[in-house]
Amino acid sequence: xxKIFPAEELARDSRFVRQSNEDRMNDPRGARVGGSTGExxxxxxxxxxxGPDRARALMHGIFVGEIQALEGAGRTCYDFETTTxxxxxxxxxxxxxxxxxxxxxxxxxALAEHMGTEIGEFAENTLLYQAACNPDPVLRLTGVNxxxxxxxxxxxxxxxEFGSIAGDPVLEFCEDWMLADEVTHVKMGSDWLRExxxxxxxxxxxxxxxxxxxxxxxxxxxxxxxxDENPIQLTRRFRxxxxxxxxxxxxxxxxxxxxxxxxxx
Amino acid sequence: MAEVKRPREPxxxxxxxxxxxxxxxxxxxxxVGNYKWVETKLFETLGGWIATVPELDVxxxxxxxxxxxxxxxxxxxxxxxxxxxxxxxxxAIPPNENLVDFMEAMSEPEAPGLTIEKLVGAYRVLLPHKxxxxxxxxxxxxxxxxxPTIRMLDFVLQDEMNDWREGEMLLKSIIETDxxxxxxxxxxxxxxxxxxxxxxxxxxxSIGNAYIDITEEK
Numbered sequence: 001x002x003k004i005f006p007a008e009e010l011a012r013d014s015r016f017v018r019q020s021n022e023d024r025m026n027d028p029r030g031a032r033v034g035g036s037t038g039e040x041x042x043x044x045x046x047x048x049x050x051g052p053d054r055a056r057a058l059m060h061g062i063f064v065g066e067i068q069a070l071e072g073a074g075r076t077c078y079d080f081e082t083t084t085x086x087x088x089x090x091x092x093x094x095x096x097x098x099x100x101x102x103x104x105x106x107x108x109x110a111l112a113e114h115m116g117t118e119i120g121e122f123a124e125n126t127l128l129y130q131a132a133c134n135p136d137p138v139l140r141l142t143g144v145n146x147x148x149x150x151x152x153x154x155x156x157x158x159x160x161e162f163g164s165i166a167g168d169p170v171l172e173f174c175e176d177w178m179l180a181d182e183v184t185h186v187k188m189g190s191d192w193l194r195e196x197x198x199x200x201x202x203x204x205x206x207x208x209x210x211x212x213x214x215x216x217x218x219x220x221x222x223x224x225x226x227x228d229e230n231p232i233q234l235t236r237r238f239r240x241x242x243x244x245x246x247x248x249x250x251x252x253x254x255x256x257x258x259x260x261x262x263x264x265x
Numbered sequence: 266m267a268e269v270k271r272p273r274e275p276x277x278x279x280x281x282x283x284x285x286x287x288x289x290x291x292x293x294x295x296x297v298g299n300y301k302w303v304e305t306k307l308f309e310t311l312g313g314w315i316a317t318v319p320e321l322d323v324x325x326x327x328x329x330x331x332x333x334x335x336x337x338x339x340x341x342x343x344x345x346x347x348x349x350x351x352x353x354x355x356x357a358i359p360p361n362e363n364l365v366d367f368m369e370a371m372s373e374p375e376a377p378g379l380t381i382e383k384l385v386g387a388y389r390v391l392l393p394h395k396x397x398x399x400x401x402x403x404x405x406x407x408x409x410x411x412x413p414t415i416r417m418l419d420f421v422l423q424d425e426m427n428d429w430r431e432g433e434m435l436l437k438s439i440i441e442t443d444x445x446x447x448x449x450x451x452x453x454x455x456x457x458x459x460x461x462x463x464x465x466x467x468x469x470x471s472i473g474n475a476y477i478d479i480t481e482e483k
Contacts, residue, residue, distance in 0.1 A: 001375040071324075077335070094312070096335070106325060129316075
């Protein structure tokens with residue numbers, strides 16, 4: 001088996017449909033409330049027009065994202081040599097993450113069905129897994145565990161609130177459990193970033209730059225932020241628990257505002 | 266003043282554990298080091314395969330089992346310093362080059378159409394050999410002096426048995442044609458030969474020697 005498995009070869013059955021990120025984000029049925037250009041974005045709640053449908057689309061997106069997170073963590077177990085490339089303990093964390101992501105796949109596919117969705121109803125892009133293909137384990141962990149798992153914190157908290165407002169205890173319950181796991185994964189990323197770059201400022205800078213690139217991709221069109229119009233709300237409290245500084249969270253919020261402004265102009 | 270109870274033996278009448286065991290500290294450390302190497306290679310391979318397998322249920326099971334074997338590797342890693350090996354990496358090695366060959370052959374299948382070969386390697390060849398070696402160790406080591414290893418192996422064996430059963434059931438549900446049976450058995454035979462050359466996951470003597478040596482008289 002090769003080291004570094006390409007995103008375009010990710011194995012799927014015939015139900016899955018793959019699209020570019022741009023096509024997927026422009027799907028009018030998508031999770032972004034205000035799906036097409038020019039429409040006003042808004043926080044995802046059950047009271048919005050098509051709110052429940054948007055939530056269904058988001059749940060399908062969570063499901064395929066969890067599959068890719070599982071695949072990415074698995075590849076990090078395999079792609080690097082223990083002790084020469086990465087510490088044994090880091091690989092153990094990645095294996096633990098595999099188990100967590102496998103459970104998240106089970107939870108999110110069951111929730112998607114609970115919400116009336118079936119596999120393949122919405123498309124998948126491989127952006128998340130692509131971040132997990134970085135040949136530098138520090139950059140990979142920073143891009144996946146801090147940027148993407150950080151986004152998962154925001155998404156799960158938004159969905160948990162959605163479940164609470166909608167009076168759906170199953171959704172609220174499951175999202176809260178997944179949220180607990182995601183805080184753990186982001187903290188793993190923060191801890192390993194600190195440890196592996198302790199005496200390597202240049203690598204730390206490159207890793208944080210890579211994180212920003214990934215964060216920017218997922219702030220597309222103001223999808224995630226802390227203003228009322230952001231469908232997915234930035235979650236300060238849980239990000240702090242996971243090792244983010246106030247300054248880092250401010251940066252992500254600002255990045256989202258800039259992304260939204262770029263789309264408008 | 267409380268009444269003094271009558272004296273009792275340190276071992277209760279039903280406790281038949283005995284002090285001697287098959288392995289001294291050095292041999293135990295050597296075996297545990299081999300186990301850690303095998304578990305590490307296995308969890309790395311299962312993790313790597315996740316992205317290559319299109320069957321959704323298999324993909325998710327591989328993710329779960331990947332962690333089980335990582336946890337076993339962690340348990341063995343923690344046991345090594347207790348066996349006077351302060352640098353666990355020194356003993357976390359294969360018993361011989363033949364086992365390296367086996368591991369490379371087992372982890373070789375990558376294409377999405379090779380799920381049968383992947384599952385056969387892990388669940389029909391490697392896991393049964395691990396279960397055999399761990400059971401031999403668990404039953405042969407001293408139940409008093411080496412109880413920490415026994416307790417560890419009991420936890421590990423519980424996982425191994427469950428994962429073996431799950432893997433075997435996945436295989437049984439995937440194999441649907443005569444040709445697929447032949448693929449499975451051919452791959453199993455190829456890997457079993459490599460494992461035979463290795464002598465098991467801890468080398469020759471992984472599960473002892475059941476034969477009696479008889480010297481023929483002239």
